[in-house]
Amino acid sequence: xxxxxxxxxxxxxxxxxxxxxxxxxxxxxxxxxxxxxxxxxxxxxxxxxxxxxxxxxxxxxxxxxxxxxxxxxxxxxxxxxxxxxxxxxxxxxxxxxxxxxxxxxxxxxxxxxxxxxxxxxxxxxxxxxxxxxxxxxxxxxxxxxxxxxxxxxxxxxxxxxxxxxxxxxxxxxxxxxxxxxxxxxxxxxxxxxxxxxxxxxxxxxxxxxxxxxxxxxxxxxxxxxxxxxxxxxxxxxxxxxxxxxxxxxxxxxxxxxxxxxxxxxxxxxxxxxxxxxxxxxxxxxxxxxxxxxxxxxxxxxxxxxxxxxxxxxxxxxxxxxxxxxxxxxxxxxxxxxxxxxxxxxxxxxxxxxxxxxxxxxxxxxxxxxxxxxxxxxxxxxxxxxxxxxxxxxxxxxxxxxxxxxx
Amino acid sequence: xxxxxxxxxxxxxxxxxxxxxxxxxxxxxxxxxxxxxxxxxxxxxxxxxxxxxxxxxxxxxxxxxxxxxxxxxxxxxxxxxxxxxxxxxxxxxxxxxxxxxxxxxxxxxxxxxxxxxxxxxxxxxxxxxxxxxxxxxxxxxx
Numbered sequence: 001x002x003x004x005x006x007x008x009x010x011x012x013x014x015x016x017x018x019x020x021x022x023x024x025x026x027x028x029x030x031x032x033x034x035x036x037x038x039x040x041x042x043x044x045x046x047x048x049x050x051x052x053x054x055x056x057x058x059x060x061x062x063x064x065x066x067x068x069x070x071x072x073x074x075x076x077x078x079x080x081x082x083x084x085x086x087x088x089x090x091x092x093x094x095x096x097x098x099x100x101x102x103x104x105x106x107x108x109x110x111x112x113x114x115x116x117x118x119x120x121x122x123x124x125x126x127x128x129x130x131x132x133x134x135x136x137x138x139x140x141x142x143x144x145x146x147x148x149x150x151x152x153x154x155x156x157x158x159x160x161x162x163x164x165x166x167x168x169x170x171x172x173x174x175x176x177x178x179x180x181x182x183x184x185x186x187x188x189x190x191x192x193x194x195x196x197x198x199x200x201x202x203x204x205x206x207x208x209x210x211x212x213x214x215x216x217x218x219x220x221x222x223x224x225x226x227x228x229x230x231x232x233x234x235x236x237x238x239x240x241x242x243x244x245x246x247x248x249x250x251x252x253x254x255x256x257x258x259x260x261x262x263x264x265x266x267x268x269x270x271x272x273x274x275x276x277x278x279x280x281x282x283x284x285x286x287x288x289x290x291x292x293x294x295x296x297x298x299x300x301x302x303x304x305x306x307x308x309x310x311x312x313x314x315x316x317x318x319x320x321x322x323x324x325x326x327x328x329x330x331x332x333x334x335x336x337x338x339x340x341x342x343x344x345x346x347x348x349x350x351x352x353x354x355x356x357x358x359x360x361x362x363x364x365x366x367x368x369x370x371x372x373x374x375x376x377x378x379x380x381x382x383x384x385x386x387x388x389x390x391x392x393x394x395x396x397x398x399x400x401x402x403x404x405x406x
Numbered sequence: 407x408x409x410x411x412x413x414x415x416x417x418x419x420x421x422x423x424x425x426x427x428x429x430x431x432x433x434x435x436x437x438x439x440x441x442x443x444x445x446x447x448x449x450x451x452x453x454x455x456x457x458x459x460x461x462x463x464x465x466x467x468x469x470x471x472x473x474x475x476x477x478x479x480x481x482x483x484x485x486x487x488x489x490x491x492x493x494x495x496x497x498x499x500x501x502x503x504x505x506x507x508x509x510x511x512x513x514x515x516x517x518x519x520x521x522x523x524x525x526x527x528x529x530x531x532x533x534x535x536x537x538x539x540x541x542x543x544x545x546x547x548x
Binding site: 020342343344345346348349350353360361375376404405 | 426427430431434458459460479480481482483518525
């Protein structure tokens with residue numbers, strides 16, 4: 001494959017260090033991704049030569065700052081193929097985007113006795129805001145379950161939807177199981193009954209090409225830090241029709257048109273939803289990260305990551321007493337697993353000592369753990385800067401853990 | 407043995423380990439050897455939830471001394487629990503509430519005890535000192 005891994009790894013300074021005296025292996029990409037030097041430098045350069053608050057100043061640098069920020073909006077629009085630039089709202093992250101919709105959409109459309117549908121494999125961030133909405137409005141939360149392989153029971157969706165269903169929210173890729181959900185099909189099922197759909201793309205945006213018009217979802221949300229940009233910047237894509245109809249989430253500066261002491265009128269999209277000083281530097285970093293990804297090509301990245309996933313899965317399946325949770329046919333480069341009779345936290349501690357970063361615990365998806373009747377798993381999640389050699393060392397670490405706890 | 411003597415003894419025991427792995431293997435042994443807590447105390451009432459590993463802690467006053475028993479679902483956590491119990495159990499309440507557990511740092515396990523670690527150990531020590539404080543007040547009122 002035409003994939004220059006050495007060159008890519010050289011772009012990520014954090015990978016080129018030793019932890020506990022060993023070459024650092026970062027397999028916690030599901031939690032956050034590392035930043036290429038291009039992103040790090042761009043942020044530093046921005047602060048060194050451009051920094052000024054956006055949308056306000058008459059002065060040159062404020063103009064430049066505003067342009068840099070708005071350019072990223074256009075870049076994101078293109079990246080996910082949104083129809084309009086103003087359908088891209090900058091937020092703090094996935095959680096912020098979902099809370100915005102849960103509040104604003106909820107205010108406009110959800111009333112007592114209405115229903116919201118989510119899946120049982122959601123990250124808490126795509127579950128708790130809907131629980132809160134349902135509590136606030138006395139609405140009902142309904143669940144799409146998944147099977148033992150981690151596949152959503154999409155055939156049940158039709159029956160779940162009633163004339164009281166106001167929205168369906170589902171993850172594109174499960175952070176705990178790696179399942180890639182058939183979002184296009186889910187959207188079709190929901191749209192057949194006029195139910196809008198929100199897709200949580202936190203784990204998908206960095207692994208697969210997202211085309212919101214092709215998926216036809218009504219909302220798509222993701223975080224910058226999962227796609228090699230800074231933390232604290234996220235995106236809410238929403239169809240113009242909905243974004244125009246729902247009320248603002250937060251009030252403040254930068255989102256108002258005319259303000260008197262009695263009342264205010266709001267700006268049009270996208271500013272209506274961007275109260276206060278936006279994380280414009282974060283947005284700039286997101287723009288650079290998108291450029292970086294585009295240069296390599298998400299297709300190539302996805303292909304390489306699948307290769308890593310298959311390689312690791314095969315090696316891990318050969319280890320006695322190792323159980324993988326999440327064996328969907330269509331899976332992203334996330335492997336959740338347990339070793340027989342070994343607590344995930346114990347295993348994680350030893351793996352850490354070997355210079356390998358993995359995540360242990362419930363991965364903010366406690367209902368998924370409850371389904372499998374476990375308290376947590378060890379999760380290795382790969383990015384395109386990881387290698388098969390690193391996986392080999394990871395396998396050795398697993399064998400060492402097994403030996404130590406036997 | 408005084409609180410200081412027993413801590414120094416543990417520090418000495420750990421001094422022979424050059425490799426982190428030997429240290430953790432020793433902790434695993436300690437964890438396996440820790441006398442299992444009475445199952446009637448392994449309930450939510452005695453649970454100190456550490457998010458990732460769970461710790462159950464029980465305390466009772468016997469002869470004016472506090473007897474601790476504890477358990478964890480993770481074996482390394484349990485090994486560290488065993489060390490802390492060795493130091494703090496069967497001591498007077500006042501001594502427990504004022505204890506400076508310097509051995510943890512000396513044997514290189516302070517990382518495991520920081521409040522940001524989701525293993526329940528930091529909360530367990532806090533809880534042990536609370537018991538010390540409560541029993542101290544109780545004894546003072548006698």
